[in-house]
Amino acid sequence: MSLDLSVPRDLLLALLPELVLTGWALVLLLFVAWRHHTVRDLRIAGWLTLAALLSTAVAVWWLWWNLTQPAGLAGMIALDDFRWVTDWLFIGGAALTTLISFAYLEREQLLAPEYYVLLIFATLGMMLMAAGEDLMVIFLGLELMSVAVYVLAGFDRKSPRSAEAALKYFLLGAFASGFLLYGIALIYGATGTTNLTLIGIQVGLGGTGVMLLAGLALLLVGFAFKVAAVPFHMWAPDVYDGAPTPVTAFMATGVKAAAFAALFRVLTEGFAHAGAWREIVWWLAVVTMVGGNFLALAQRSLKRMLAYSSVAHAGYLLVAVASGKAAGAAAFIVYLVAYTLMSVGAFAVLAAKGRRGESDVLIDDLAGLATRRPWLAFALAVCMLSLLGFPGTAGFIGKWYILIAATGAGQNVLAAILVLASVVSAGYYLPVIMAMYMKPESSDTAHSEVQLGRLGEVAVAAAVAALLVFGVWPNRLLDLAKTAGESVRPPAAAAVPAPTAEPAPR
């Protein structure tokens, strides 16, 4: 099926998943305006959210299965495998977040089903970011996502920490958006377009002036904020710490994945021929890996440790971006899948452990969890080993793929730094396992209130099972990632005709 994006009907069809999700969001919005008082309303909203995500996933699959191709060139929306795969990733992450939110919202008395509406809008923003072939679409998606997540971060209205997190995230996020927008403006000034394909052609023809490079630099700063790369990571630990734990899981996985997907598309399609960013991303990757890992090493609180570790993982992903090429993109997708699964698993257990009014769970508070709750401890142990990149888990396959991409691109030094940083990470992931299995519990009732909820258990079990299956048999995932990675490529200057001239003035 070929879609001509200049025809409204085809454009609507190309946006089908987004439209389905928007429709559901409006339905849900009406529903919560009408009923938002009881636990039952909250549950209904949650189930509706799951239905919304499921039908969106089906819509994505339908478009994918019909092998849609854009007929014209330089549209606003991409129709490639990269978009479909990342869409599924966002939907999956949102679904897992929803599943662990059920019990959490009820326990924390956050009886406001608007939570789910915001979650859906944020997911919608992410999907637009990954689909945008145009800097404006990407920016709109980013804003849609960010605004929803700002509110989500401050969703626990009774908690001052949550409010602080939201405010901090909002202020710094607004700055980042500013940088991004300024960068887009400069790029538009240099090339006369915001379309990635057209920018790519211009850059390929040798048009890399100072203005373009300045725009690119600002763009990188904006994205580095969003993915929490060192030295733009300052907001991450406080925001992750203060936000409700399921929201933290959502931020650490979905938000980060969306920012990375957009960054990847921008750099590959728009700036493949402007080599300047490779050096910058190389250094960003190195300082992020080293900084994130060493800062995580110093943490006592499990949530802050996971926050800093997510900074470190942003560094690993930057290695995949720095390697460029199709292998880099494929590695990047595999890693994002693994990272989403293991992060959601870890945050879910944390959400279960954090009791009312005490969100500071120290790593040592997990002592003896294995004797009381063996399956929960096992799940967290698998997530920790996967985060560490241990063979037999999906985390290892992801890391291995990134290493393949890096060494394949001749980046042996970067690969060596990555593995050395991983060794450091053993210093903070292992103590979690150590506490759970090797230390006695502090009191008989230490773990009596650990509550995950039936659906939360389903989410964690699914995540852990997927981690182990992909760890041993990743073939299907690899094939999928490979086709998706190859679908994002720089425009070949010869194959693409020059942009159509502006209509002649009458």
Place this chain on the structure above:
Amino acid sequence: MYARWVLTALLAWPLVAAAIVLVVPAPRAKYVALVASLVEFGLSIPLWWQFVPAGGMQFLADYAWIAPWGIRYAVGVDGISLFLVLLTTFLMPLSVLGSWSYITKREPGFYALLLVLTTGMIGVFVALDLFLFYVMWEVMLIPMYFIIGVWGGENRLYAAIKFFIYTFFGSLLMLVAILVLYFYVGRATGIYSFSYVHLLANLGNLGTLGWWLFGAFFLAFAIKVPMFPFHTWLPDAHVEAPTAGSVILAGILLKMGTYGFLRFALPFFPTVALSQTVQVVVVTLSLVGILYGGLVAMVQPDFKKLIAYSSVAHLGFVMLGIWALTVQSVQGALLVMINHGISTGALFFLVGMIYERRHSRLIDAYGGIARVVPLFAAILTVVSLSSIGLPGTNGFVGEFLVLVGAFRTYPVATAVATTGVIIAAAYLLWALQRVLFNPLDKHENEKLTDLTPRELAVLIPLLVCIVWIGVYPKPFLTRMEPAARQLIEQVRGK
């Protein structure tokens, strides 16, 4: 038929058994584990007869695994790995039986981990695909980490994490080196594969890159052996681990390092390995290991630590034998690897048995107990003598071959190494004297009970091996010789 599935069965059965151990009622776990490990040993016995000494790699199995990256499940055994596989399956039932009364908490977990560990160790020795090798190399880390960390002594958390991070550090650099090799050979031949045979056949001259890659492999294996400056994890891990953990650590895990040198580091990078600089470094470090390990062992107040440091010395001999690269020295090195597994394993079992009775590992806590526990004393004496290398025991054959073989390549170094044998005699005989023969002056020791039939069942197979290899090592040597010869040709030929 047997040849095609045996290695796969050896790898899969312990995992199945581990799952069974976890589901049966806790008090039965150890019986299931014992039966499972005996079945594993039984499965491996025909390897001994079916093995054709001159047949190169045998019992091959090769299936596609992760096709997009050219990763295959490829396993096989040759004269180098055969004995290490058999040593592993031989020591496992003994380890289970040796933990019978030592492990009292969370038994199913312990035995399940022992079985998973078996898979990891055998996997390292039989893997013919570098990805599989790496995975197995890491997989055996986790069970050992838990065995030390959960069932270990007082300082177990420190020892466990130290063990983990040391090994992890070395192995990750090796991982990068494996990937660089993969791309190097892939670009040269157009076939991207992690197959050992493919990589070995197409490496060619690597130039300076070879030095970096050799360095990465060297670090991973040297930490595991452990060679002198990288050995500090070993005393902690050995001392804190429960008896079975110490036995397996000394008996098998340390051999992974030396095996790695024989299988990968030497054949892959012969020019680097035989360069003047590397030879001087390796031989010096081996000598330092032999002498320093022995001297430090002499002053240890803790019997288990003494044995731990004696391992550093024994592995020094192995490294010397490997690097001397003569047929005798390589055979000797292989034999010392096996002997060390048997003798040091037996020593750790004996220390564990006396510790269960007296709850002290300190040499000073004993004295004159030969009068109270004569059977224990007799066996400890025989095992110590074999560890020293008394003629007629296995220790003599191995070390003698290493020294004879190495003398041709490194006469001076070999002369120095010979003093290591004397030091070994000094620390072990002195320790024996203080434990067994001095006056019986501590009344806690007067009521010690002698070995039980179960404990004898653990020790007698080991004693049989000590005498067998000591008196008639020919079956071992004939099976090793073609592999040793082939290795030397491979390395010297390039």
